[in-house]
Amino acid sequence: MSADPPVGSADGAGQPGGQPPEVPAAELFEEVVGQPKAVAQLVASARRPVHAYLLHGPPGSGKRAAARGLAAALLCPLGGCGRCNTCRRALNGTHPDLVVTERAGASIDIDEARTIVARAQRRPLESARQVLMVTDVHLADRAAPALLKTVEEPPPSTVFILVADTLPSHLATIVSRCVRVPFDPVPHAAMVGWLVARGVDPDHAETVASASGGRLDRARLLVSDEGFVSRQDQWRSVPTRLDGTGAAAAAVASDLLGSADEALAPLRAQHQSELAALAEQAEITGAKGITGRRQVEEGHKREERRWRTDDLRFGLATLAGVYRDRLIAMTGPEGEAGTVGSAAEGRRTTRQVGAIGDASVALGRNANESLLMDALMVELSRMAD
Ligand SMILES: [Zn+2]
Numbered sequence: 001m002s003a004d005p006p007v008g009s010a011d012g013a014g015q016p017g018g019q020p021p022e023v024p025a026a027e028l029f030e031e032v033v034g035q036p037k038a039v040a041q042l043v044a045s046a047r048r049p050v051h052a053y054l055l056h057g058p059p060g061s062g063k064r065a066a067a068r069g070l071a072a073a074l075l076c077p078l079g080g081c082g083r084c085n086t087c088r089r090a091l092n093g094t095h096p097d098l099v100v101t102e103r104a105g106a107s108i109d110i111d112e113a114r115t116i117v118a119r120a121q122r123r124p125l126e127s128a129r130q131v132l133m134v135t136d137v138h139l140a141d142r143a144a145p146a147l148l149k150t151v152e153e154p155p156p157s158t159v160f161i162l163v164a165d166t167l168p169s170h171l172a173t174i175v176s177r178c179v180r181v182p183f184d185p186v187p188h189a190a191m192v193g194w195l196v197a198r199g200v201d202p203d204h205a206e207t208v209a210s211a212s213g214g215r216l217d218r219a220r221l222l223v224s225d226e227g228f229v230s231r232q233d234q235w236r237s238v239p240t241r242l243d244g245t246g247a248a249a250a251a252v253a254s255d256l257l258g259s260a261d262e263a264l265a266p267l268r269a270q271h272q273s274e275l276a277a278l279a280e281q282a283e284i285t286g287a288k289g290i291t292g293r294r295q296v297e298e299g300h301k302r303e304e305r306r307w308r309t310d311d312l313r314f315g316l317a318t319l320a321g322v323y324r325d326r327l328i329a330m331t332g333p334e335g336e337a338g339t340v341g342s343a344a345e346g347r348r349t350t351r352q353v354g355a356i357g358d359a360s361v362a363l364g365r366n367a368n369e370s371l372l373m374d375a376l377m378v379e380l381s382r383m384a385d
Pocket of ligand 1: 084
């Protein structure tokens with residue numbers, strides 16, 4: 001074997017005769033949705049493996065599924081055939097040479113970093129290599145220096161796959177030692193295709209994809225969220241409920257804020273089960289409780305606030321769509337001379353769409369949601385007559 005052996009057999013592990021099919025096989029990455037660039041980079045890179053990869057991008061963009069695919073390519077004696085027992089076990093996370101480390105508390109702490117470093121020195125059990133997948137590396141602020149040296153120069157049979165939502169400045173040195181593989185939010189069309197392939201009705205898939213913000217995890221929750229459709233209807237009914245009175249405006253605003261609370265239910269349930277899993281883990285390791293429980297809960301609260309804001313913004317976009325449809329009905333899609341409404345009506349509707357857009361921008365700036373929604377409903381209501 002020379003310095004540059006064929007696919008995935010750096011240590012000379014089983015290379016059967018004949019021309020093997022193209023590896024790594026596309027099947028390894030079939031759970032990665034709408035990330036052709038990242039997948040192409042991983043496929044190319046798996047043919048000439050390096051010591052450390054850093055898969056980074058927003059939550060729900062498929063980084064972990066991609067990491068498992070890459071691990072399969074690195075562990076499989078054929079370079080990632082997609083069919084053998086090694087590939088299958090790597091993909092479902094049960095291969096002994098794929099070690100996935102998950103933080104037990106709010107961040108990766110120094111002890112966890114030391115465990116990772118010690119594990120990196122061990123020999124692989126079955127394959128020619130072992131793959132250490134470290135998740136949530138963006139939460140390794142204090143532990144980052146402890147990881148650096150090993151990530152920089154692991155033993156030849158160890159490959160790191162680091163996974164991070166963001167690249168904070170405290171990671172700069174580690175980042176510079178890895179091959180970076182960026183992930184983007186899942187594009188709308190890819191998300192719709194994925195949902196339809198999972199049996200979701202195409203119209204519903206469109207709506208869920210729009211509301212998901214490019215996150216597969218969110219789309220998964222929305223699909224099983226029975227209140228999602230009725231919340232959308234609630235937003236669509238706003239123009240007919242506003243009768244010009246302050247009382248109606250206040251009632252509508254309060255209902256919409258209430259529906260944003262309801263939207264949190266599936267996420268809250270997920271957070272509860274995360275806490276339960278952490279508590280179970282703590283019990284196994286004999287700890288008194290979850291390490292950094294308060295930070296974990298604060299992290300959940302932050303995520304819930306973001307989720308709520310996103311839900312309100314999606315609602316506002318739905319509402320703007322209702323007014324825009326009215327405008328199109330009045331003027332025709334090209335904005336030609338009105339057939340139904342008067343010019344004054346057209347201007348009013350345009351202002352309503354504008355007011356909704358302003359409110360959506362203000363939401364992103366941490367404005368007081370309740371004041372903002374009250375003010376918007378009063379404004380829309382005034383414009384209505
Ligand atoms: Zn295989």
